[in-house]
Amino acid sequence: MSAAHRGPGQGRLGRLTGRLRLRTRMALITSVAVALVTVGVCAAAYVVIRYELVRQLDLQLTQQATLLAQDGRDEETGTLYGECRWLSAPACAQVVTPRTGTPGHPAGAELVIPVTGATRQVAAGSRGAYYSEITVHGHRMRTLTTPLSGDRALQLALRSDTVEQGERQAAQLLAAIGAAGALLAAGLGYLASRRALAPVTRLTATAERIAATRDPAHRIELSPQEEHRGDEISRLAGSFNTMLGELEESVAAQRRLVADASHELRTPLTALRTNAELLARAERLSPAQRDRAASALGGQLREVTGLVNDLIELARDEEPQPLVEPVRLDLLATRCVEEARSHWAHTTFTAELADVTVDGVPARLARLLTNLLDNAAKFSPSGTEVEVRLTSGEHAIDLTVRDHGPGIAAEDLPYVFDRFYRSRQARALPGSGLGLAMARQIARAHGAALTAEAAEGGGALFRLRVPRDRAGRPPRKG
Template identity: 65%
Template structure:
């Protein structure tokens, strides 16, 4: 028995979800339909029997008050007629039975006890002259006798059988309706799941995340859980598509950016391999170029690794003062770009403001902005930095007086490896601003670029003063 149950349960679990839902819905509706029909049959049978018992009791009461002189005959107790009651008087003493004949209706010791007043009235189902009857036995008031009244129960039995057949037909129709309803519910209710499954299988086969699930038209307020699931799945597919596209673009851009320095490295390495044919000056220049190119490749690879994480590492979080970080970054930039005039203006209210952050990463952000500004500044041109408080935040701006940013380049200045036409002749890999925005977002800050009034580029970093821990830092 246990083995059969296990096999049945395993068979159900192996069925598709649509089949299991249809079976569950059909079983639930069928169970309700069968239960209602069974309950109706029981109630109908009880009510018919109760009605017959009331008729017997009323007939016995009427006969007991109508006459006191009983003379039962064979016709009275034959029960040949469905609507005619069978009547018999039973004395306490069997010797007093009518004319000494045996009674036509069965007499039990309980009947004699009712006649003597020692037992309560009762009902009995029995067969008389081949007919099913129901008999009521009650005492006659003022006499040591019992009155038996019987009615044929053919009509009740026939009505019960007819009701059983009708209810069985209704129950069968209910089961068939339940099966159809279960199929319709599973097909309609799981339609979004079927579309989701088909889309997922298509993506797994084609490895193309551009596929989407078709959503029903209608206001969002009328969406059900499955529709919201499909919408969330479409959103997830959009994010996956963007991630795959960004990964492919990163790989393509990285391979393009690495190709030139690697070629130069190979050339200088081959040149140094024939050092015996070079003069000392040529050998020194080749070695210096090789070292410089190694540093550029190392920096580029490190930047790629940090950008590929797409999140900040988890160093120790500290309370930092942007004013101090800005002063330190400007001092380092002056040493690296001696031909550029860096100026700093810090509002008194912002000088002592502290906020949670990672000092090394924020310093890297400021260094990238300052290096970018210095790279585009004309010789001797100024780079202006300013730190001022605004509502709930600090505004840090870096402005140069170079050629500025063209309108067509503004949407892309923070993209990886993107370099404007004016910057392609300058050193760099196009990763500095992308890394700066990544660090800003990790700290809950906003980094934007715009054309400065009067020429040049203006980068604005808005740091929230309210605590906002960097991503990955708890």
């Protein structure tokens, strides 16, 4: 239904409902639902009570009609059994024939209970017994008309005042119970919704504080009972806290990345500006000085370009799914080792590779292996070996790169994969401190784990482990 076709009442109701808080709406919906159920139960109870009262009255009529038929079977046809002659005051009885109540019949003036065509049909035997409601002398009465022998019918009437009074009392009592139940449901519904939605209220307040302060350090406070309750609302609050923790960590990582990148870029950019200003006064320099400045400028440009490219790679948080394909990891490692041999002529590379196929992005896996090989060669003394081994086990695929350099100090081991982190031994060596961080990010994106440890006999050992249940599957987000 469009807005143009909605009635004014519907529009006002929609606007009113939209302005209500969720807690109030839940309490209102709960109260209305319980009220409808209560009204339905009370209505059903009223019908049952009325049916039972009428049934008891009909049963009493049937019993008394049986007694009257036995005691009055010798009475003359058409004789009125007095107004309450045989029964107590609220009852009347009379015997009729097929002609009773017709014009000129002598007993017509003595009739107390109205005689109809249906009554005469019962007397004639063409209709069975039936119950009816009549009014006699201003009193409501329940009547039973039943056949007697000899073309006669017995009419027995009992006042139904007690039934009507019982119905009124039952209706009043049930109405009071229904109203009390609706009010109680409203109160309990409000309390229940307030308690159940308390984490949602705190979640809303926390989200509003984060939106106002842009600080993801806020959390939804949950009581121990709410934490262990395990319902959907508590799990939502817990998930929101977990999400806030991840967001805070991500924001902190971004801030660290920006700060570290700014720090790392400051020195090469300053050198670039210095050499550019120097070349701007080239007429004052000798040819040798110009060549040195131009060479330094080119090297610094390459360093800055490499640093920027590394930062761009680190900013990626997932692998492009269309590029995922089966990769022969042993062949890829062989190619990377050959390239490393050409770059590090004074380092010996040995490879022992098993035939292994994994799903991944070849260029990214090659970048991971190249970073590990360059890192190992950088810390390897001239003439030492860098050992590369690829094995396929029952539960995992392991690729290890081991050097014979100074190794990793215990205090540096927890930080070797941090961005821009450089140990004391590495500060005098070329590099930006991003290679190992990038390698771990690529490993995580492919569902693998990259770890560092001290090798037996000296040196460092980096281990890339791909679980068997991950091998052959597309990469995931890092």
